[in-house]
Amino acid sequence: MTLKLLKEDGLKKLIEALNKADTRVVGPKRNKAGMVTYDDVNADTELELDEVIGRYSPKDAFFPQHETVMRYKLDGKDVHVKAETPVIKETVLLGVRPCDAAAMISLNKVFTWDYVDTLFTERQKKATIISLACNNADESCFCTSVGFAPDGTEGSDILLKKIKSGGYLAELITKEGEAFATTHKSIFENAPAKADTVAIAEPTKLDIDIDRIKSWLDDKEKSWEHPLWEQLAAKCVGCGGCTFVCPTCHCFDIVDEPYGDQGKRVKNWDGCQFDHFTLHASGHNPREHQPQRWRNRFSCKFKIYPDRFEKKGCVGCGRCIRVCPVNLDITEAMTEITQIAK
Amino acid sequence: MKIPYYPGCTLNTNAKDLQECAEFSAEALGFSMVEMPDWNCCGASLPLTANSAMGYAGPTNVLIGAKEEGQKEGLEDKLVTLCAVCYNVLKRTNYAFNKDAAKLDTINSLLESDYKGDTNVVHFLEVLRDDIGFDKVKESVSKELKGLKVAPYYGCFLLRPHEEVGLDDPYAPTIFEGLLKSLGCEVVDFSHKGECCGSYSAMSNAENAAECSFSVIDAAAAAGADVIATTCPLCQYNLDSKQAMMKKNHGDMKEMPIIYFTQLLSMALGKDIGKISFKSNSINPLPLLKEKGLV
Amino acid sequence: MSEEKVENKEVWTPRIIAYVCNWCTYGGADLAGTSRKTYDASVRVIKLPCTGRIDPLFLLKAFERGADSILVSGCHPGDCHYNTGNYHSRRRWTAFRDLLEFSGIDMRRIHFSWISAAEAVKWVDVVNDVSEKTKELGPYTEFQRINEKIKEYDGIFAEQG
Amino acid sequence: MESLQSKAKELIKDASVAVIIGYAAGTKKGKTKPFFAYSEEDCEKLIFTPECVNNLTIYLTRKFDFMKKGKVAIVAKGCDIKTINVLIQENQLKRDDVVILGVSCEGVVDKDVILDRAELTADLPEDKKSIKCITCDVNTPSDFDHLFGEGVESKAIEPMTGGIYDEVDKVRGMAQGEKWNFWMEHFERCIKCYACKKVCPLCYCDVCITEKNQPQWIETSAHERGNYAWNIKRAMDLSGRCTFCGECDRVCPAEIPLNLLNQEMAKLNYEAFDGYRAGYQTEEKPPFVSFKEDDDEGFIR
């Protein structure tokens, strides 16, 4: 793996270059409400690279919360239908965290599993992910407990590491990464033999064993009706915040929005924590209460994902913990189950 | 008990008798009236109905004064009056303010004050009834006025307009009667206790005023009264001093002494008759009182 | 529609949606007709049994569907065919107006009136006045812009709304 | 909170309630969590600190019947009890169905404020209090079955002034266009997660209007049109009902100032409908199901 060096003004130059090339740059940026989200950046000064992690995941770049899939127009007795083919620009995800980068791989599995969702894959194809290793973690970070690392490389094309004296050490991970560096060779300079990088963050390592968790979940006899679900999740109000901030949650809903004699079919984020997510037309709801819905979310991360996509469903970003209004802490469940499953 | 007292123009002059006896009685009943400093005319002559700011400025100033004095000197939180007209004007001022905050604001801005319309205005009679109690008065009576037939005359100012002044039921009042009973005299009920003495037309049409006064005296006489007791300097003046003029039209009319209720009160409470001044009485009540064996 | 479009449109006519009750205002409008009083043609009447049936959502949706102004009209207090319908709606409107104003809606575009079945003249005056004012104000681009924005979200096809 | 725990145990012991809805220490610094105590040992986990921000009354609504397993006791701050009053007023709850363990409270922490242990014991500084606490006049609950914590003198306040209401007045003061842009900037961020409605104890409908597609009053997409409609509809539905527990504002991941909308409505109701304030009694009919013949109609011609 090649190492390169980004000088202090490297990012500045890079963004200028990308702007020139009319490439979309998405990075951590403080919005009007003062929170950091991943949004279009036009200058390195906008970047908030010291923030532990953005409020939402950057998945929005590939899987927008709201997008039109087709439009229709009534014309007399006929209907004109036209599929949506949005213009998709070259995109660079700059300064996202390794966990988010890894999550993109998991997401890809979902959107290419049976039907290939070109709206997603196109965007992903045209994107280069330049992630930034974490130098600090907060109480909610737990990537190391689920097999990822603050400087993990999975999903990134290039991984940046902060150099004490300024600038970044760039690990070119994929050939796309290599290519990207070559395109911008003036910015990606040759790295010195030894660069003194800032210490990598060390999130608390929790007593969690995801394999044990999975095997417990596999044993439905034991796990399905276990009182644990209610003990933990009865307090859940079903706000769904966790699903919206989660980098691997991927559920969406398709609805028509009429406007006069025309309209569009839109694809909007949905979440398994909403009470109407599984409501049948009959009025019956197989997941009647919040604990069952939360059991589903949990199983999705630690059983369904591995089973179906041989991928981890949780990258330990901790967003769901930060955003939860009732302190429903997924790591609490994981540690407890790890115990139970002993 | 010390109560801020507002004399108004007449009490220190024409109606001194009323005031002196009141002060004596107060003393005897164990409370005192503290005359408030630099008071001004209540404005009786500037009718409130004209609704001019000036009409209210006067009384408001008095009301404020009383409150301040009361607070400064740690007196009762009320204002006592003896003159029915002052009582009427002051009460109606408060009423107007409580009805119409805007009015209060204008006056306050005019006087650069922040009066709330809450000075509690009471008449001497009310103090006797509510603070002292007629029973207590009865106990304190040293000389019962037995055999004296007294017609209690309220006049209009104490009773009307009822909702604004509201001392008592304008058609069946009892407070005055209550006091007189406690003094041991025989109270005569008569139809004109609340009628007007005519003072409003005293200047413009003396004849008519005299007629009004006469009808009052006549009714009292018909009901068998020896004497009419009044609370109001104006009434006293009209009923009393105009009797000569009345005689012209009603030859058969018998003179009737018009006496202040405080004069009777102080008598009963043992004030030496010699010390009671009857300056304001043109019809001297003394002969009658002698006849009744009260002197 | 965006402002530019309006400018190069030679004639723009305002779109005014009127929510009226069946018994009083609708009757008033009928009377205006039978007595051949002419007035501006930009108003479209939606008839409801009572102003009490008018849901705040109706007004919102009208703006969402491109209305430039809205008129709500019913029976004078005490005349309500259902006794108290208009009293209740009056309260609802009091709150809803305040909310719209607070959230930045242009209140010059929402009008309320009591028009009895006899007040044909008032109906005519009110409608003319509303369309007059609306013409002065021009199209409600400020709100319609959020219809515009939506198209931006959707990338291409903007022109097809 | 010794007494709270012992009273709780007592209630469980003599089976006068099946569950106590309260607070327990959270898993992260500065966090507490809603906690359901079914057993006496559970009761030992019950706490009350300035970090107990949640309005637990949401668990009294029907959708949580499944976890009640019998009669319920709830740990409630003065502000939470206002919600209980509205729930009673709106037939969602009978007073006898719940045992109120009232806690006197000098204020809870503002969102994102994390206290050091030291601060927890000391008086909470104003600048760290949730904004709803600035204008709170129910520090000692109005209605309760048992009261805990040394009685805090409820502040005498001039209703609808100070705290959030100053901010409300700021917005009121803006020009129309200003207001519009102000709100559009905020609504633009709405991600339609509906956390605001999910956490609101007064959004107890079985089927929310947002879940109805025929007709589609509220568009599902998170674009300004849909977002505006949703936030307005929500504020309107809470008008005359919202008790300012501030939960919606607290949980909004997009940081939309929902308190502003709700409290504007509260203020309007106070001003327009004879000083009506939701949650202060259970008898009086709420403004929208009652009227006065002489209600103001200055805006109607």
Added chain:
Amino acid sequence: MSRVGVFVCHCGTNISATVDVAKVAEEMKNQPGVVYTEDYKFMCSSPGQGKLKEIIDEHKLDSVVIAACSPHMHEKTFRNAAEAAGLNSFKVEMANIREQCSWVHPDKAEGTVKSLDLTKKMIEKVRLNEELDKIVMPVTKKALVIGGGIAGIQAALDIAAAGTEVIIVEKDVTLGGHMIQLSETFPTLDCSQCIMTPKMVEASLNPNITIYTYAEVEALDGYVGNFRARIRRKAKSVVEEDCTGCGICQEKCPKKVDNPFEMGHGKSKAIAVPFPQAVPNVPVIDRDSCIYYKTGKCRICEKVCGPKCIDFDQQDEIVNVDIGAIVVATGYDTMPLDRFGEYGYGKYKDVIDGLTFERMASAAGFTEGEMKRPSDGKTPETVVFIQCVGSRDESKGVSYCSKICCMYSAKQTMLYKHKVHHGKAHVFYMDIRAGGKNYEEFVRRAIEEDDANYIRGRVSRVYEKGDKLIVKGADTLSGRPVTIEADMVVLATAMTARKGADKLAQTLGISYDRYNFFSESHPKLRPVETNTAGIFLAGACQAPKDVPETVAQASAAASKVLGLLSQETLKREPITAEVNEANCIACFDCLNICPYGAITSKGITDRDGNIIKEVAEVNPGVCQGCGLCNAACRSKTIELRGFKDNQIYAEINSLAV
């Protein structure tokens, strides 16, 4: 996909002159769901309606839009026509392109554009219209009349005359009300008893009329056509059926009591009929004054009673009756006079009120019709009548005019003059209100023939002087104060609502005004109806009225009742609210906001009958279809048929630009 037919009417040239009807018809062809369009000269003409039926049948239309005049004009016409063709009448909508287009927009282009919009709008709506069936309700062919005065009796007689059963509930011990107390009635001076008594008897003999005296309506439920009333018959202590009305008990009863019927003047007994012609002529024991009920001794009446019908242990009896319609005729009270100290009522015996004068003037009254003043029985030489005592007096009384006082004061001056020829009557009045057939003439007669002295002004004071009453007042015409030495003063006191009228209104669920008079449904067009279907008003319980008006209104109410009860079943427009029970969360905003109390709470039970949840339920018999509940419902769980949210939405959406 629906099959809509659109018919555009020319209305002669009324529409076609300023709307391009052909274009409208043509363009609507393209609307989704439209299978047929046509423009036609006169849709409402019988050929037009014929065509409508044909096309419905031929093109299997499932909905129809008629673009023509206002629905207020012809909606019924077309709905009936469509129904005749087998289409549900609620699948027909009208687009108002005449009153709202052709007649008001002279510019043909504009008018046409608008017509297109309006027609399209109604097409969108009608496609979502549901087939609705008229609501059919049974009718109980029996009426209840509350109050046995002239109003109640008249209403009952008229209803009974049509062969319909009717129940009169009177809270007093006899029929007759106030009218039977009156001496002679204006403007004809015929004796009240002579015209009232026969009616009372007629009512008591009529087989279709059941009379409960000494009884009150305690509760009412149900709705138009199907009410159930709970009536409490208070214990009379006399077995009504057995009593012969011989009157011996009253004669022998040792306990004298004041006679309320004589306004407290003449005496009566503890067991008595208020007056000889009482109907039913059955005495009642007044348990508060009867010696036996006080001391446990006496029972003289029991001993002397031939048929042995005294029953001291008699209990109140509850009767439940099912009725289809109700007439409320509870009459009026007169204003208490204690607040008018200036007139000295209660203080001076010879200051009396109008009703007392009526008794004094009545041949059967406490003076056998002779003019004797109460204090000393002297014949009053001078009588002063004061009008508007409490009426038209915001500050002390009521702001309304009691309407009858001008007339009865005039009448009373006449009665007085006819009995005391040398006497003098003075009347203080504010205005003379003598609107009515022969009323003005009547007043003039009082003034000119019976030389009553009318003084326009108020009385400030009445006081006693010797055996005279001094009346001081103002003559505002001459601008002078007047003083009259009178022997008797008669006060024309204001008419007020019955004491407890508000309670009754709440029991019946009808509305009442700030004076507790019952409110009519519409001041001009529905003066006898209340807002509660099936309940009607007669007489002074609605507002002050004189006898002729009362009788007229009573007959009007009766005809309303008969109109209602003549139907086998009641059909009502099905435009009513309906609840989606699955979604209702029972916050009951709808219940609280409904002006008709049409919404109640209902328990949903599981198989074992345990209530699992509570929901709102609409009573279609009571619901009037205003839609308040629909707008109030946060989750749109209660909706108004015919104006459901999706229908309104479709209309708005169709207008999108």
